[in-house]
Amino acid sequence: MDTNTLILMLVATVAAAIPLIFAALGELVVEKSGVLNLGVEGMMIVGALFAFIVAAETGQLWLATLVGALAGATMALIFGFITLSLMANQVATGLALTIFGVGLSAFIGQGYTSVALDGIKNLDIPVLSSLPVVGKLLFSYNILVYLAFAAFIAVTWFLYKTRAGLILRAVGESPSSAHALGYRVIRIRYLAVLFGGAMAGLAGAYLSLAYTPLWAEGMTAGRGWIALALVVFATWRPGRVLIGALLFGGVTIAQFHVQGLGVEIPSQFLSMLPYLATIIVLVLISRDAGVIRLNAPASLGQPWHNELH
Amino acid sequence: MLRLEPRSAPSNLMVYLSPLLAMILMLVVGMIVFTILGQPPFKAFHAFFIEPINDWYGFGELLIKASPLALIALGLAVGFRANVWNIGAEGQLTMGAIAAGGVTLWLQDSTSAWILLPLMFIAGAIGGMLWASIPAFLRTRFNTSEILVSLMLVYVANLILSWLIHGPWRDPDGYGFPQSKMFEANALLPILIEGTRVHAGVLLTLVALVLAAVFFRWSLTAFQMRVAGLAPKAALYAGFKQRKTVWFGLLAGGAAAGLAGTAEIAGPIGQLLMPISPGYGFAAIIVAFVGRLHPVGIALASLLMALLYLGGESAQMQLGLPAAVSGVFQGMLLFFLLATDVLIQFRVRWISKTSTEAAS
Numbered sequence: 265m266d267t268n269t270l271i272l273m274l275v276a277t278v279a280a281a282i283p284l285i286f287a288a289l290g291e292l293v294v295e296k297s298g299v300l301n302l303g304v305e306g307m308m309i310v311g312a313l314f315a316f317i318v319a320a321e322t323g324q325l326w327l328a329t330l331v332g333a334l335a336g337a338t339m340a341l342i343f344g345f346i347t348l349s350l351m352a353n354q355v356a357t358g359l360a361l362t363i364f365g366v367g368l369s370a371f372i373g374q375g376y377t378s379v380a381l382d383g384i385k386n387l388d389i390p391v392l393s394s395l396p397v398v399g400k401l402l403f404s405y406n407i408l409v410y411l412a413f414a415a416f417i418a419v420t421w422f423l424y425k426t427r428a429g430l431i432l433r434a435v436g437e438s439p440s441s442a443h444a445l446g447y448r449v450i451r452i453r454y455l456a457v458l459f460g461g462a463m464a465g466l467a468g469a470y471l472s473l474a475y476t477p478l479w480a481e482g483m484t485a486g487r488g489w490i491a492l493a494l495v496v497f498a499t500w501r502p503g504r505v506l507i508g509a510l511l512f513g514g515v516t517i518a519q520f521h522v523q524g525l526g527v528e529i530p531s532q533f534l535s536m537l538p539y540l541a542t543i544i545v546l547v548l549i550s551r552d553a554g555v556i557r558l559n560a561p562a563s564l565g566q567p568w569h570n571e572l573h
Numbered sequence: 574m575l576r577l578e579p580r581s582a583p584s585n586l587m588v589y590l591s592p593l594l595a596m597i598l599m600l601v602v603g604m605i606v607f608t609i610l611g612q613p614p615f616k617a618f619h620a621f622f623i624e625p626i627n628d629w630y631g632f633g634e635l636l637i638k639a640s641p642l643a644l645i646a647l648g649l650a651v652g653f654r655a656n657v658w659n660i661g662a663e664g665q666l667t668m669g670a671i672a673a674g675g676v677t678l679w680l681q682d683s684t685s686a687w688i689l690l691p692l693m694f695i696a697g698a699i700g701g702m703l704w705a706s707i708p709a710f711l712r713t714r715f716n717t718s719e720i721l722v723s724l725m726l727v728y729v730a731n732l733i734l735s736w737l738i739h740g741p742w743r744d745p746d747g748y749g750f751p752q753s754k755m756f757e758a759n760a761l762l763p764i765l766i767e768g769t770r771v772h773a774g775v776l777l778t779l780v781a782l783v784l785a786a787v788f789f790r791w792s793l794t795a796f797q798m799r800v801a802g803l804a805p806k807a808a809l810y811a812g813f814k815q816r817k818t819v820w821f822g823l824l825a826g827g828a829a830a831g832l833a834g835t836a837e838i839a840g841p842i843g844q845l846l847m848p849i850s851p852g853y854g855f856a857a858i859i860v861a862f863v864g865r866l867h868p869v870g871i872a873l874a875s876l877l878m879a880l881l882y883l884g885g886e887s888a889q890m891q892l893g894l895p896a897a898v899s900g901v902f903q904g905m906l907l908f909f910l911l912a913t914d915v916l917i918q919f920r921v922r923w924i925s926k927t928s929t930e931a932a933s
Contacts, residue, residue, distance in 0.1 A: 342908065350914075351919075359858060360904055363855055363858075363907065364900075364905065364907075367898075367900020368900070370895070370900060371894075371895050486724075530736050532732040532735050536728070539728045543717075543722050543726075547715045569577075
């Protein structure tokens, strides 16, 4: 394999990792606040569809991206209302959100399956992008890729360097103590859930506007679920989310290159790789129950209401 | 302003009323959505909920769609009662169908229906259970989330089916279509009602409903699992084995889904192709919840969900709406159920501004 192929593979790996970075970072913040939202897949696909519709109708890609994030946040608001205000079971509500999102996007998206779209183009940064090796590797992506990395820095900074981030983590560890200290547990959780939805929506927008600029039913193909697994794999740490997402991007890209190497494997088996890899990393990380117990937010998934405590 | 106040004891009435409330809310919001889409609401309602079942054939279609939903939901309910979250029934259904389909393609030229059909169902149940045993093993041995593992395996199962019908099991005389040979008559379930497609698989579901009712009511295992779901610590102190709960919960769902997949290919489909199920494995999750994890409730909820499937098809033909509208209704139904369930533990109180201020 020559350097050129290797660079192309790395670039493709980053591109494939971006939706996972967005969605998993969003879910990380949600889970840090003590809420488990299993509806990432549903929010992502609704974000993908609405972003695509706006782009197809107006041609405004920025507006489309924004609408994708808003659509994800709107879905998250439904989840927030049912689990936070009405204290419903978070697992069941998250599942409902995914079933609803997949159904809604199939319903609304019917008319858009054969629409062609001029998607978000890669930046052509003068000078920098024409540098040898690093030009291609660092400066040749579309703007959303850089936004994803900016989001990574912002989330890490927020969670560990700001007072608000500390409060958010406190709410996730012990909502009753946070409440006793005078913090608005439900409001903070709402904000986290909305942020998670917007990030899932952004992941969807990236898919339908930049990664593969088209709309197809079920086009998120389980990435929302993989993002959920990534948060566990990363033991709720942003840095490991980033590494995990890149690893998965690599697995996704590897399947295309294995065939190029002349290995005779039916394509279906290669397509299984990301899903099997998800299972394997989950097994590896959860094998040690102590690791999960130490790192998972203590109140994760448990309903909380100030009348009950 | 409206406020939620905890009830001193959970309301038994609301346990039964909340699914009805959820259904009514779904209908109301559905009508509003139809109106927004420019459809006269009552005509749309008629096309969606009445038209599909106003003759025997339509009623038969309702039964053959409700049958797999109820069967899978029963299996899932066993696990859900114990907080074992098998959400990969769709994959277990597919693997059951693959196992049963394999037996069929292997034996259908040399065996009579009396031997072949039971073998198919045994293979189907085993296929579903094997697929469900992966998350069960990983959960009990490595503490891995059964939610994510069972869900990931749905994608893997579909890819295995895709490989089989594109490759080794493709019908050589099928003009290259990705599907297996049509099954012979001895691999097909008999039709129960003349003039409909109602097949013997529906009987299987009825038997399963009765068995599940007996199991939930009188079995010690079911009791232990219920306790494990409601009060995990109590179950632990009582010495109930958590391992057994997880295995039993997942295998029950896997077996039921595998049987449902078998009944689909031996019933309305008659061969292996993609997809085998229009999302029955996921819709059954909703059926289990709306049916309150109880056999009678599940039977009723499966009919409602089946009607939503038929309504979607009918709305497509009558109103030109995409059939995917079914999924929207199904998702809404579960949302409304989860939302109205708050009334079991809480009551809504109207509190005037002044009294709130006085209180604070």
